[in-house]
Amino acid sequence: MLEVLNLHKNYGSFTAVTDVSFTLEPGDVFGFIGSNGAGKTTTIKMLATLLEPTHGTARLDGFDITEHPLEVRKRIGYMPDFFGLYDDVKVWEYLDYFSALYSVPVKDRPGVIDNVLELTDLTFKRDAMVASLSRGMQQRLCLARCLVHDPTLLLLDEPASGLDPRARAELKELLAELGRMGKIILVSSHILPELADFCNKVGIIERGNMLAFGGVDEIARGLKSIKVLEFRVMDRASELSMWLHGKPNIQNTYLMGATTVKVDFDGSHENQVELVRAIVNAGYPVMEVREEGVDLEDVFLNVTQGALN
Amino acid sequence: MSLWMRWEERNPMLAETRIVLRRWLGLKGDNLQAKLVIAAVCVVVLGIIGAVARYSFLVDTTVAFPIAWVLLGLVSIITLHGALAREREKRSMEVLLTTPLTAKQIVLGKLTRAVPAITAILVCVPVFLLASGLGRAFFKENGLTWGDNLPAAVVMVALLGYLVSSSFFAMCLTMAVSAMTQRVAASLLLSFALWIVVYLIVPIILSSIFWGEAGISMWHPMAAFFALVGFSEYSSLSSFIVIGWQLALGAGLLVFAIRRMSRETQAAGAAVSG
Ligand SMILES: Nc1ncnc2c1ncn2[C@@H]1O[C@H](COP(=O)(O)OP(=O)(O)O)[C@@H](O)[C@H]1O
Ligand SMILES: [Mg+2]
Numbered sequence: 055m056l057e058v059l060n061l062h063k064n065y066g067s068f069t070a071v072t073d074v075s076f077t078l079e080p081g082d083v084f085g086f087i088g089s090n091g092a093g094k095t096t097t098i099k100m101l102a103t104l105l106e107p108t109h110g111t112a113r114l115d116g117f118d119i120t121e122h123p124l125e126v127r128k129r130i131g132y133m134p135d136f137f138g139l140y141d142d143v144k145v146w147e148y149l150d151y152f153s154a155l156y157s158v159p160v161k162d163r164p165g166v167i168d169n170v171l172e173l174t175d176l177t178f179k180r181d182a183m184v185a186s187l188s189r190g191m192q193q194r195l196c197l198a199r200c201l202v203h204d205p206t207l208l209l210l211d212e213p214a215s216g217l218d219p220r221a222r223a224e225l226k227e228l229l230a231e232l233g234r235m236g237k238i239i240l241v242s243s244h245i246l247p248e249l250a251d252f253c254n255k256v257g258i259i260e261r262g263n264m265l266a267f268g269g270v271d272e273i274a275r276g277l278k279s280i281k282v283l284e285f286r287v288m289d290r291a292s293e294l295s296m297w298l299h300g301k302p303n304i305q306n307t308y309l310m311g312a313t314t315v316k317v318d319f320d321g322s323h324e325n326q327v328e329l330v331r332a333i334v335n336a337g338y339p340v341m342e343v344r345e346e347g348v349d350l351e352d353v354f355l356n357v358t359q360g361a362l363n
Numbered sequence: 364m365s366l367w368m369r370w371e372e373r374n375p376m377l378a379e380t381r382i383v384l385r386r387w388l389g390l391k392g393d394n395l396q397a398k399l400v401i402a403a404v405c406v407v408v409l410g411i412i413g414a415v416a417r418y419s420f421l422v423d424t425t426v427a428f429p430i431a432w433v434l435l436g437l438v439s440i441i442t443l444h445g446a447l448a449r450e451r452e453k454r455s456m457e458v459l460l461t462t463p464l465t466a467k468q469i470v471l472g473k474l475t476r477a478v479p480a481i482t483a484i485l486v487c488v489p490v491f492l493l494a495s496g497l498g499r500a501f502f503k504e505n506g507l508t509w510g511d512n513l514p515a516a517v518v519m520v521a522l523l524g525y526l527v528s529s530s531f532f533a534m535c536l537t538m539a540v541s542a543m544t545q546r547v548a549a550s551l552l553l554s555f556a557l558w559i560v561v562y563l564i565v566p567i568i569l570s571s572i573f574w575g576e577a578g579i580s581m582w583h584p585m586a587a588f589f590a591l592v593g594f595s596e597y598s599s600l601s602s603f604i605v606i607g608w609q610l611a612l613g614a615g616l617l618v619f620a621i622r623r624m625s626r627e628t629q630a631a632g633a634a635v636s637g
Contacts, residue, residue, distance in 0.1 A: 102461050132461040139455065151379065155462040155464060157372070
C-alpha cells in the first residue's frame with residue numbers, strides 16, 4: 055500500500071507540489087494527469103527517494119520514504135521521463151547488471167531475466183545490443199529493468215510519450231497485466247484519454263495542487279457532467295438540429311452532415327428519456343441514438359480550468 | 364568466481380567490473396572480441412619479455428619504473444574518468460540512485476573497474492625485471508648499487524608500494540573529478556590536467572619555496588624512485604613519504620567523492636543508513 059501524506063516541495067520560493075495526499079492499494083493502476091509543469095515529475099521523484107520533500111512524506115508498505123529510503127528503493131521500480139539506458143551492452147547483460155544491483159540471488163537471475171523478457175515481449179532481442187533496439191523496445195527494456203526485483207510499486211513518468219500508437223497499445227496491455235499481478239502502478243501523462251481506459255484511479259494535478267482523485271467515473275460525476283448525444287436520422291437532420299436548439303438541458307447542437315446531429319446534454323437520465331420521446335413524437339425518422347462516453351478531454355479541461363480561474 | 368560473488372554480495376556495484384571483465388576476458392560463448400584481446404595481450408607480453416631477455420644489455424632496467432608509473436596514471440584516468448560522469452551524461456544516474464545502493468558502495472564499487480588493468484601492469488614490472496637478468500644482478504653488472512645499500516627485497520617492496528600508491532592516488536583523483544563533472548570529456552580533461560599539476564607543477568613550486576631551488580623535490584614520486592636506485596642524494600626514506608602522502612590524499616579524495624554522491628540523492632539518511 056502506498057500512502058502519500060501531504061507531500062510538498064518548494065524549489066526556493068517556488069512551490070512545485072502543494073500538500074498532495076492520496077492512497078493506492080495493490081492492483082491499482084493510477085493515472086497521474088497534469089499539463090507540463092504541473093508537478094508530476096517532482097512528485098514522482100520524491101516518491102522515488104530522489105528528491106527530499108520540503109515537508110510531508112509517503113509510506114510504501116509502512117516504510118517512510120525519508121526515514122528508510124533504502125527499504126523503499128528495494129520495493130520500487132522507477133522509470134524516468136527519459137530512458138537513461140546504457141547502450142553499449144547487450145539486452146540480457148543490462149538486465150543481469152540490474153538484478154545484481156538489486157541483489158537478486160545469483161541462481162535466480164537467469165530465470166528472472168527470462169521472465170521479464172517474456173513479459174515485455176523482448177525474448178527475441180535477448181542478445182541484441184541495447185543501442186540497436188527501437189524506441190518502443192527500449193521503453194519495454196526500461197520497464198523490464200524496473201521489474202527484475204519484483205517491486206511493489208512502479209513509478210512510470212510519462213512512459214507513453216514519443217511512442218507510436220502500436221507501441222502505446224502494447225504498453226497499455228503490459229501495464230494492465232502488471233496491475234493484475236497485484237503491483238501498484240503510477241503512470242503519469244499530460245493527456246488524460248491516453249490513460250483513462252486502463253487506469254482504475256485517476257488524479258489530476260495542476261500547478262502543484264491535486265484537484266481531483268478517484269475513479270475515472272467518480273471524477274466525471276463530481277463535475278457538472280456534460281455528455282454528448284448523437285442522433286442519426288434518415289433525413290431532415292438540419293431541421294432536427296434547429297428543432298433541438300433551445301430545448302431544456304441542451305447546451306449546443308452540431309449538425310454533423312445530412313443524417314447526424316450531436317448535442318451537448320447536461321440533464322439526468324429521466325430528462326434524456328423525455329428528450330428522445332419528444333423527438334420521436336415530433337415525427338423525426340430517428341434510426342439511432344448514441345450516447346458518447348464521458349469525454350475525458352473535457353473532464354480534464356473542466357477540472358484544470360477550475361483551478362486557473 | 365565464488366570469492367568474487369561473495370564480495371559482490373557485500374557491494375553489488377562490483378557487478379559492473381564483473382561485466383566489463385566478462386566482456387574483455389570471458390571465453391564463454393562466441394566472444395570474438397575477448398579472444399582477440401587475449402591473443403593480442405599474449406603476443407605483446409611475450410614479445411616484450413623476449414626482447415628484454417635478448418637485448419637486456421642494451422636496455423636500462425630502471426626505465427621500467429617511470430614507464431610503469433606513467434602507464435598506471437594514464438590507465439587509471441582512462442578507465443575511471445567516466446565512472447560517474449558517464450552516468451550523468453547518459454542520464455542513467457537517477458536510475459542508479461533508485462537502486463538500494465549507498466553512495467559509498469557506488470563509489471568504491473566503481474573504483475574496482477581500474478583494478479584489472481592496474482594489476483596487469485604491476486605484474487609486468489617484476490616480470491620485466493626477471494626477464495632482464497634478475498634485477499639486482501643486473502644493477503651490479505652495470506656498476507650500479509641500490510640506494511642506502513638496502514636489501515633488494517625491501518627495495519622491491521618499496522618500489523612496488525610506490526607504484527601501487529601512485530595508482531591509488533590517480534584512481535581516487537579521477538573518481539573525485541568524475542563525481543563533480545557532468546560530461547565524460549570534461550572529466551577526462553580535468554582528471555588529466557590535475558594529475559599533471561599534482562605530479563609536475565606542485566612539486567616544482569613546493570621545492571622552490573621550501574628548498575630554494577626549482578626542481579623535483581624529495582616529495583615527488585620520481586625522487587623516491589631515484590633515491591631507491593641510488594641516482595639521487597635523497598634517502599630511500601623519501602619513497603615511504605611519497606607512499607604515505609599518496610595514500611592519504613587518495614583516501615581524502617575518495618571521501619570527497621562519496622560525500623558528493625550522497626548529496627546527489629538529497630534523500631535524508633541515504634548515505635548513513637546502510
Ligand atoms: N530543479 C528545479 N528547480 C526549480 N524549479 C523546478 C525544478 N524542477 C522543476 N521545477 C519547476 O517545478 C514545476 C513542476 O515541474 P515538474 O514536476 O517537472 O512538472 P511536470 O512533470 O508535471 O511537467 C515546474 O514549474 C518546473 O519549472
Ligand atoms: Mg515531467
